[in-house]
Amino acid sequence: MSAASGPGTQSRYLGLALLSACICHGANASAATTAGTSPHPAVQRCAPQAAPGSLPPGTVLRDCADTPQLVAVPGGSFRMGDVLGNGYDYERPVHTVRIEGFLIGRYEVTVAEWMACVQAGACPGASAAQDPVPSHPISMVSWDEAQQYVAWLTRRSGRAYRLPSEAEWEYAARAGSDNQYTWGNTETSICLHANVLDISGHQANPGWNWWIGCDDGYPRAAPVGSFPPNDWGLYDMIGNVWEWVADCWHGNYDGAPGNGAPWVEDACPKHVNRGGGWGNHPRTTRISTRDGDIHSAHSDGLGFRVARSILYATPQPALPAAPSPATAGTAQQP
Numbered sequence: 001m002s003a004a005s006g007p008g009t010q011s012r013y014l015g016l017a018l019l020s021a022c023i024c025h026g027a028n029a030s031a032a033t034t035a036g037t038s039p040h041p042a043v044q045r046c047a048p049q050a051a052p053g054s055l056p057p058g059t060v061l062r063d064c065a066d067t068p069q070l071v072a073v074p075g076g077s078f079r080m081g082d083v084l085g086n087g088y089d090y091e092r093p094v095h096t097v098r099i100e101g102f103l104i105g106r107y108e109v110t111v112a113e114w115m116a117c118v119q120a121g122a123c124p125g126a127s128a129a130q131d132p133v134p135s136h137p138i139s140m141v142s143w144d145e146a147q148q149y150v151a152w153l154t155r156r157s158g159r160a161y162r163l164p165s166e167a168e169w170e171y172a173a174r175a176g177s178d179n180q181y182t183w184g185n186t187e188t189s190i191c192l193h194a195n196v197l198d199i200s201g202h203q204a205n206p207g208w209n210w211w212i213g214c215d216d217g218y219p220r221a222a223p224v225g226s227f228p229p230n231d232w233g234l235y236d237m238i239g240n241v242w243e244w245v246a247d248c249w250h251g252n253y254d255g256a257p258g259n260g261a262p263w264v265e266d267a268c269p270k271h272v273n274r275g276g277g278w279g280n281h282p283r284t285t286r287i288s289t290r291d292g293d294i295h296s297a298h299s300d301g302l303g304f305r306v307a308r309s310i311l312y313a314t315p316q317p318a319l320p321a322a323p324s325p326a327t328a329g330t331a332q333q334p
């Protein structure tokens with residue numbers, strides 16, 4: 001069990017821990033910090049490719065050539081937590097959350113996308129050495145380093161990048177459903193939909209015995225987008241790597257905000273991550289599964305995806321003037 005293992009981990013991974021040195025996120029983890037990057041290096045602003053204006057749900061955009069693809073998700077309400085009644089105490093109480101429309105990464109942040117930040121001098125490069133495949137999700141990044149990345153995206157694009165809140169993450173993963181997984185409730189078909197601890201993962205890690213008897217083809221991380229997306233066009237919300245979110249860890253949802261904002265305090269010993277990864281059984285890759293790690297934790301099974309507010313980080317042109325009385329009510333061509 002790793003020092004990076006989160007609250008509740010013992011109950012979920014006790015069997016695994018007794019059988020091997022495996023951790024919840026992957027094979028290697030530490031709580032070391034990475035130094036050597038400037039918190040605010042000079043950043044060359046890109047010319048954003050996504051035009052200002054309304055963003056209908058389902059819109060896919062990329063602000064700069066080297067920034068992650070984003071998907072616009074609709075605003076709405078949903079039930080967060082153990083909606084099926086088969087989860088853990090830390091997934092309760094089920095509560096209703098109202099979410100404003102926002103943008104979230106279509107994929108987990110890749111090694112190639114992370115390296116653009118490294119080359120700009122704004123992110124540490126050691127994490128990419130663990131898994132240098134450009135299309136793989138970046139891992140071995142702490143919560144603090146993920147914050148460095150979204151700060152760089154914001155400076156580079158002029159858009160308000162951040163980590164998703166935990167509520168936003170679950171809302172986006174559910175895509176309007178109350179299901180256990182992004183494809184439904186069938187655990188046995190998981191190898192068709194997500195990269196988890198499967199036969200190939202067990203063969204590569206024989207001591208990891210809490211696996212499922214199907215083959216997804218990936219003993220470790222898979223290229224992002226290797227499995228079908230959920231109903232809102234988001235890939236790998238289940239499996240591949242765990243994903244940091246903005247919230248502090250709380251042992252249950254008593255007192256959780258209902259407006260989609262991240263649940264944070266000044267003293268935040270651990271941060272939440274969601275979605276499960278390539279080293280996990282389907283039981284711990286359910287949509288409502290949660291974990292938490294200290295802000296400096298690194299693991300080869302832990303990465304993140306970004307979110308962006310619809311609002312902009314820099315002033316935008318004023319909205320067009322209201323139509324004159326002579327034209328008001330006239331049908332307009334799109």
Ligand SMILES: [Ca+2]
Pocket residue numbers: 195196197198200201216217218219220278
């Ligand atoms: Ca796998």
